[in-house]
Amino acid sequence: MGAHGSAEHRSDTVRDREIAGEQCHLDTVYRRLEEKLAEAEYILEDAAKRVQVGTPGALAERDAQVYRAGAHLQRLNNEFEDFLFGRIDLQRADAPEEHGIPSQTPMDPADPVVAESLHIGRLGVLDAEFGPLVIDWRAPAAAPFYRATPLEPGRVLRRRVIRSKGRKVIGVEDDLLRPDLTPVLGGEELPVVGDGALMATLGRARGHSMRDIVSSIQREQDEVIRAAAAGATLVTGGPGTGKTAVALHRAAFLLYQDRRRYAGGILVVSPTALLVSYTEGVLPALGEEGQVAIRAVGSLVDGVEASRYDSPEVSRIKGSARMVQLLRRAARAALELGAPTELRVFARGRALRLDAGRLKAVRGNVVGGGGTPLNLLRPRARRLLLDALWSEAVRDLPKPGTYAEREQRQEERESFDEYVSDEAPFLDFLDAWWPAVTPRRVLATLRQHRHTNRIARRAVTPEEARLLAASWRHLDERGAGGLSAHDVALLDELQVLLGEPARSKVREVDAVDLLTGLDEVTTYGERAYRQRERERVAEERREYAHVIVDEAQDLTPMQWRMIGRRSRMATWTIVGDPAQSSWPFPAEAQAAMDEVLAGKPRRRHTLTVNYRNPAEIAEVAAKVLELAAPGTPSPSAVRSTGAHPRFAAVREPDPAAFAAAARAELERLLGEVDGTVAVVVPMDRRAEAAGWTAGLGERVVALGSLEAKGLEYDATVVADPTGIAGESEAGLRVLYVALTRATQRLTVLSGPDDLPDAAGVPALLK
Numbered sequence: 001m002g003a004h005g006s007a008e009h010r011s012d013t014v015r016d017r018e019i020a021g022e023q024c025h026l027d028t029v030y031r032r033l034e035e036k037l038a039e040a041e042y043i044l045e046d047a048a049k050r051v052q053v054g055t056p057g058a059l060a061e062r063d064a065q066v067y068r069a070g071a072h073l074q075r076l077n078n079e080f081e082d083f084l085f086g087r088i089d090l091q092r093a094d095a096p097e098e099h100g101i102p103s104q105t106p107m108d109p110a111d112p113v114v115a116e117s118l119h120i121g122r123l124g125v126l127d128a129e130f131g132p133l134v135i136d137w138r139a140p141a142a143a144p145f146y147r148a149t150p151l152e153p154g155r156v157l158r159r160r161v162i163r164s165k166g167r168k169v170i171g172v173e174d175d176l177l178r179p180d181l182t183p184v185l186g187g188e189e190l191p192v193v194g195d196g197a198l199m200a201t202l203g204r205a206r207g208h209s210m211r212d213i214v215s216s217i218q219r220e221q222d223e224v225i226r227a228a229a230a231g232a233t234l235v236t237g238g239p240g241t242g243k244t245a246v247a248l249h250r251a252a253f254l255l256y257q258d259r260r261r262y263a264g265g266i267l268v269v270s271p272t273a274l275l276v277s278y279t280e281g282v283l284p285a286l287g288e289e290g291q292v293a294i295r296a297v298g299s300l301v302d303g304v305e306a307s308r309y310d311s312p313e314v315s316r317i318k319g320s321a322r323m324v325q326l327l328r329r330a331a332r333a334a335l336e337l338g339a340p341t342e343l344r345v346f347a348r349g350r351a352l353r354l355d356a357g358r359l360k361a362v363r364g365n366v367v368g369g370g371g372t373p374l375n376l377l378r379p380r381a382r383r384l385l386l387d388a389l390w391s392e393a394v395r396d397l398p399k400p401g402t403y404a405e406r407e408q409r410q411e412e413r414e415s416f417d418e419y420v421s422d423e424a425p426f427l428d429f430l431d432a433w434w435p436a437v438t439p440r441r442v443l444a445t446l447r448q449h450r451h452t453n454r455i456a457r458r459a460v461t462p463e464e465a466r467l468l469a470a471s472w473r474h475l476d477e478r479g480a481g482g483l484s485a486h487d488v489a490l491l492d493e494l495q496v497l498l499g500e501p502a503r504s505k506v507r508e509v510d511a512v513d514l515l516t517g518l519d520e521v522t523t524y525g526e527r528a529y530r531q532r533e534r535e536r537v538a539e540e541r542r543e544y545a546h547v548i549v550d551e552a553q554d555l556t557p558m559q560w561r562m563i564g565r566r567s568r569m570a571t572w573t574i575v576g577d578p579a580q581s582s583w584p585f586p587a588e589a590q591a592a593m594d595e596v597l598a599g600k601p602r603r604r605h606t607l608t609v610n611y612r613n614p615a616e617i618a619e620v621a622a623k624v625l626e627l628a629a630p631g632t633p634s635p636s637a638v639r640s641t642g643a644h645p646r647f648a649a650v651r652e653p654d655p656a657a658f659a660a661a662a663r664a665e666l667e668r669l670l671g672e673v674d675g676t677v678a679v680v681v682p683m684d685r686r687a688e689a690a691g692w693t694a695g696l697g698e699r700v701v702a703l704g705s706l707e708a709k710g711l712e713y714d715a716t717v718v719a720d721p722t723g724i725a726g727e728s729e730a731g732l733r734v735l736y737v738a739l740t741r742a743t744q745r746l747t748v749l750s751g752p753d754d755l756p757d758a759a760g761v762p763a764l765l766k
């Protein structure tokens, strides 16, 4: 034991010495941070004391300084976990930097001396002489920390991950990137401590919120994070390859690179509100509080929050681009619903009347070739009604012959318009005949199956019309009531078709009339007015500079259209995995995406390593992948735990027995892992599953299959796999999602429909 013991002892002292060295550096960093904090506070106070005098230029300068100091203070005050997390020891450079990134050119093996050591952290910190104490992880100089591999080490001799708690360094983990050399630092051999930081991170218990991965971003991920912003960056990769993590780190990177452009201008679209709350903490941990809008696809329309799920049959109709046609007709029909069929006014000493046929013709003229939002056509409706009434009024009169007669007729016309358009019968008629229509009101009209079927024509089949109507039956006549994420995209589409309703019913002269007079059919003024109106509506709907789509494989054509409307000027990062798609028509979604990206240059990346699931779980998932998306390669699992998934079964069709089995599994798993446990069930068994978890505490959640998207847990029970696979056309892909949520343990619990064979494996998973 002697020799072994002393070797261990020696390595312990080396470790302690290395930790002490890093502690010393961290202390210096914190001292410097405190100085900077004091400085920022001083600048703020000083600025506040100074009176508002000085040249505009000096004031602007001061304001800018105050702003920077304030922002800086806020970031410094953020108590970061692992503020300083990395270090690279580099060989002397013999080649100039490439695009601002230190050269990756291999070095001269004859010169294994560490020429410089760089510390990497969440923010950059300079010492009093402007020397770098810590380099921001997003800076080009930090790239080799993530890019260097033993095959392509570049200048990196050693990479070190530093773990700390508060202000105390508790560990270091090194990778020697040039085992072929004996690198030297300060005249001594470069010590190498620990056995890899990545594995330690991956094995940690999960909580209910996602952690950042700054200290262990891998090379293929780093390439995505730092990819140029222009055009569209498309990233695919299997479950657990870090797509979500990478997408969020990319947002932080873009902010670092061009804050002026991206602050407040990045939108991250997530499939569910659950995934939004799971990922919300990552950007603040990276020092980017409140700079990025992370929204669920069901919350993209202001003031609306999706709270319902549609059945798969209904989802596939609502998500389809066929809905555009249906909604166009629905909007038009909503306008006409209950419209009066006769207009009577008294003017020029007699009753004037427009009958149903006449009104129909006028309506057709108002809409013209279509295209203009219906609510914006109201001024035109008013004008064309007056035209029609006027021709009634002068029907029996001879046409004016002379110039003077024409002048006279024109004057009469003007006073006719003025008089009629102030009369209550006319105003009441206009309100009823061309009412302001809201998107929700239109949806509400589609509750009536007969109505929906009537306007559907070839857009949807009668059966589809029935399903749609049934899905909206709970709405009231104004459209109030819970909506699904699919409905939200429909509301957004309707908003475009309808335009903003006129603000109020104030009965004054229309802006259009002021601009144009009443005599031309369509005037420049009117077009300009409509144009401004359209721009106003568009402005109210935010435009983003960069849009990041997570789980892009699930977006329906209608959702792509909705996101596209917010991103006309944007550059894109789109991450997804077709094999996990719950949308049944990938080609249609692809076409919708192509339309949104409209010729933007695309750069493609593939992530290949599964950091979430141990090999034992990945292996089971791969079998379902082969059924769900034959030929799709499985990402390779980066670690294994030795714990194989368990297959349990309930043989009787007895809900109570199934519940007892599920609960027993959950309790067992709670004992086996330190973190979170989830049970995933078919969507229509969610209420049942909620009962199984009652009283088991906060570590346990019950999820419907579609709710599990993007989330992860230490252990999962996938209950009723056959039920999940049979839920929809995309069921097998949804099951693949469910099977890939666990970081440690998986139990598959099947019912009598899918009993396991002698080896305990249900047929579906063989």
Ligand SMILES: Nc1ncnc2c1ncn2[C@@H]1O[C@H](COP(=O)(O)OP(=O)(O)OP(=O)(O)O)[C@@H](O)[C@H]1O
Pocket: 198, 201, 202, 211, 212, 213, 216, 217, 218, 221, 237, 238, 239, 240, 241, 242, 243, 244, 245, 246, 577, 580, 611, 612, 709, 710, 711, 712, 740
């Ligand atoms: N380089 C890394 N270092 C440490 N952990 C990582 C790394 N990359 C990914 N992970 C971890 O792996 C897990 C999976 O990552 P993430 O959720 O981003 O994957 P995903 O590709 O979005 O998965 P899915 O397609 O299933 O939604 C997370 O816990 C993440 O923190």
